[in-house]
Amino acid sequence: MDNLDQELKQRKILVHQSFELSEEELKQLELRTISTIRAHKNKRNRSHLRIFTFSGIAVAILTILLIGPRSFFLQKDEPNQVSTPLGISVTQPLEVPTSFIPLPDIQAPPLAWQTEQDKLALFQVFSIGMTYSEAKELFPELGELTSIFGSDSSLGIDLQEATMPVSLGKNQALLTLSFNKGSLYAARYQRESRNEQEINHEKDRLITSYSSVFGNPQEEQIENGTSVTWSPFFGLALTKNYDGRYFLGWGLQFDESLDEMYRNRIFTVQEAIEKAMSKNSNNQESPAFPSRPGDSWNEEMNVTLGGKQKTLATATLRTKVKLQATETYLVTFEKEWITTEKKISDKPIKSFTTYRVTKDKVEMVENNNIDEELKSFLLRQE
Amino acid sequence: MIPLKPLGKTNEQVLKEWISNHHDLVFRTAFYYVKNKSTAEDIAQEVFVKSYEKLDSFRGDATPSTWLYRITINTCKDYLKSWTYRKVLYTSTFFENRSSHSVENQVLEQFQNDELLQTVMALPTKYREVIVLYYFEEMKTSEIATLLQLKESTIRVRIARGIEKLRKSLKGGDHEWITLTKN
Numbered sequence: 001m002d003n004l005d006q007e008l009k010q011r012k013i014l015v016h017q018s019f020e021l022s023e024e025e026l027k028q029l030e031l032r033t034i035s036t037i038r039a040h041k042n043k044r045n046r047s048h049l050r051i052f053t054f055s056g057i058a059v060a061i062l063t064i065l066l067i068g069p070r071s072f073f074l075q076k077d078e079p080n081q082v083s084t085p086l087g088i089s090v091t092q093p094l095e096v097p098t099s100f101i102p103l104p105d106i107q108a109p110p111l112a113w114q115t116e117q118d119k120l121a122l123f124q125v126f127s128i129g130m131t132y133s134e135a136k137e138l139f140p141e142l143g144e145l146t147s148i149f150g151s152d153s154s155l156g157i158d159l160q161e162a163t164m165p166v167s168l169g170k171n172q173a174l175l176t177l178s179f180n181k182g183s184l185y186a187a188r189y190q191r192e193s194r195n196e197q198e199i200n201h202e203k204d205r206l207i208t209s210y211s212s213v214f215g216n217p218q219e220e221q222i223e224n225g226t227s228v229t230w231s232p233f234f235g236l237a238l239t240k241n242y243d244g245r246y247f248l249g250w251g252l253q254f255d256e257s258l259d260e261m262y263r264n265r266i267f268t269v270q271e272a273i274e275k276a277m278s279k280n281s282n283n284q285e286s287p288a289f290p291s292r293p294g295d296s297w298n299e300e301m302n303v304t305l306g307g308k309q310k311t312l313a314t315a316t317l318r319t320k321v322k323l324q325a326t327e328t329y330l331v332t333f334e335k336e337w338i339t340t341e342k343k344i345s346d347k348p349i350k351s352f353t354t355y356r357v358t359k360d361k362v363e364m365v366e367n368n369n370i371d372e373e374l375k376s377f378l379l380r381q382e
Numbered sequence: 383m384i385p386l387k388p389l390g391k392t393n394e395q396v397l398k399e400w401i402s403n404h405h406d407l408v409f410r411t412a413f414y415y416v417k418n419k420s421t422a423e424d425i426a427q428e429v430f431v432k433s434y435e436k437l438d439s440f441r442g443d444a445t446p447s448t449w450l451y452r453i454t455i456n457t458c459k460d461y462l463k464s465w466t467y468r469k470v471l472y473t474s475t476f477f478e479n480r481s482s483h484s485v486e487n488q489v490l491e492q493f494q495n496d497e498l499l500q501t502v503m504a505l506p507t508k509y510r511e512v513i514v515l516y517y518f519e520e521m522k523t524s525e526i527a528t529l530l531q532l533k534e535s536t537i538r539v540r541i542a543r544g545i546e547k548l549r550k551s552l553k554g555g556d557h558e559w560i561t562l563t564k565n
Contacts, residue, residue, distance in 0.1 A: 004548060004549060008502070008518075011496070011518065012517065014496060014499070015410065015493070015518045016406065016518070019413065020406055021405055021409065026405055029423070029426060030398060030401050033430045033431055037394075037435070040431070040435070111395075113395075113399070114402075140393060141396055167403045
């Protein structure tokens with residue numbers, strides 16, 4: 001039995017090699033799959049179109065039959081007015097249909113998440129302070145949000161996490177996004193292995209990769225393993241479990257108290273936010289944003305119309321931070337607007353400004369503050 | 383380092399990533415069942431189309447590979463029950479002597495004339511599927527049980543019986559070619 005068992009195990013590589021597709025074959029598979037999906041969609045759209053067309057024709061016929069004849073009796077012509085057959089008065093200017101005026105919106109470039117290097121650079125993708133729905137929009141395959149305490153919600157519903165498996169080269173890691181009161185505070189990978197040599201090799205490889213971005217880390221011994229940190233924001237740890245399994249975990253994490261502890265040693269997240277905030281208030285008359293990533297405030301866009309105050313939209317204000325390099329942060333002040341009239345837009349509209357902040361310098365790298373543009377648009381709808 | 387502004391990753395991007403990372407396991411698994419390269423390619427395409435259409439129901443509690451295994455196995459089993467397959471089966475059996483590309487030849491070619499692999503592929507489906515998933519896909523018996531929706535004890539028994547059948551076949555005692563065996 002053992003011999004045959006071994007023989008079968010040894011065949012695994014031959015089997016896998018026998019089924020590798022060439023690049024050309026892979027391309028063809030991708031093209032054929034996407035063509036089939038698009039063909040299915042067109043078929044559904046044509047079917048819907050037929051239904052809508054027939055319905056539309058039926059409604060039009062009914063309208064003409066029921067309402068058409070009456071219009072000749074109800075309409076009264078003004079002596080100085082020329083009325084067209086459709087009853088439109090030419091003394092009044094025609095209104096441009098508001099549906100032709102586009103809602104202000106910002107298009108962002110697509111996410112790079114193809115190569116292993118892209119995926120390792122998770123600090124470029126995830127901002128401290130982002131929401132689960134934003135993360136889910138980036139990654140539809142992200143799992144549901146669950147309490148980190150399982151079903152016992154009395155221990156703290158504020159702390160939640162969502163996971164998704166990610167292929168890194170030939171290995172699979174689990175990416176865990178951790179949220180506190182709906183805001184991301186950590187994005188970490190984890191891999192497990194029973195092969196000490198392999199997992200240590202992987203650890204060294206990651207340290208080399210991240211050191212090219214963040215410089216040399218600090219290493220320290222921890223219980224059951226080792227930990228390396230490039231800042232209180234980004235680190236890696238390898239630990240051994242009692243059952244012989246090794247766990248390698250790495251990624252970014254924002255801990256306010258830890259950040260505070262490092263304040264005198266390095267340029268911290270909070271310091272970066274403070275610097276960006278003072279620059280932001282100089283540049284525009286905007287209300288203050290939350291000073292901590294993870295906090296959120298609300299704001300209303302109010303106007304006075306005909307002596308009455310009306311709320312056109314409400315916004316959730318957030319401060320988000322991304323790590324760019326050693327002691328270099330991208331701080332974003334963001335407003336997520338929801339219009340009061342759902343027919344105008346049922347999706348949130350983002351308005352934001354981003355600063356690159358170092359110890360010595362704050363520079364605006366992106367200004368997508370569309371508050372005034374949005375207000376003008378909404379006023380035109382009134 | 384240039385900051386990237388993330389936009390929603392489209393379902394199409396997810397699909398392309400899955401095709402890139404998992405095309406081999408889907409194609410392999412399909413071949414284990416249908417034992418024909420071009421049919422396995424067609425099934426692989428169908429699997430990715432289905433996975434795209436069901437992407438919104440994909441939950442993070444399973445890995446994409448597990449989910450794709452499941453869709454592939456179900457698609458293959460539907461194919462094996464279909465009229466199309468049975469027509470091909472009867473035709474190839476009838477014209478076996480004339481066909482230069484019969485099922486057995488496909489397997490021979492694919493596995494570079496390895497006797498053990500050919501013998502594995504000649505097993506009845508219920509033994510073949512557990513043997514290939516256990517040895518070639520390196521799944522645990524619990525994972526195979528979940529995938530095939532069987533008890534773990536059933537999986538262990540089938541692996542053991544499959545090994546026994548292999549041993550007999552390799553010694554020359556059992557020549558049940560799958561084309562003539564009820565699955």
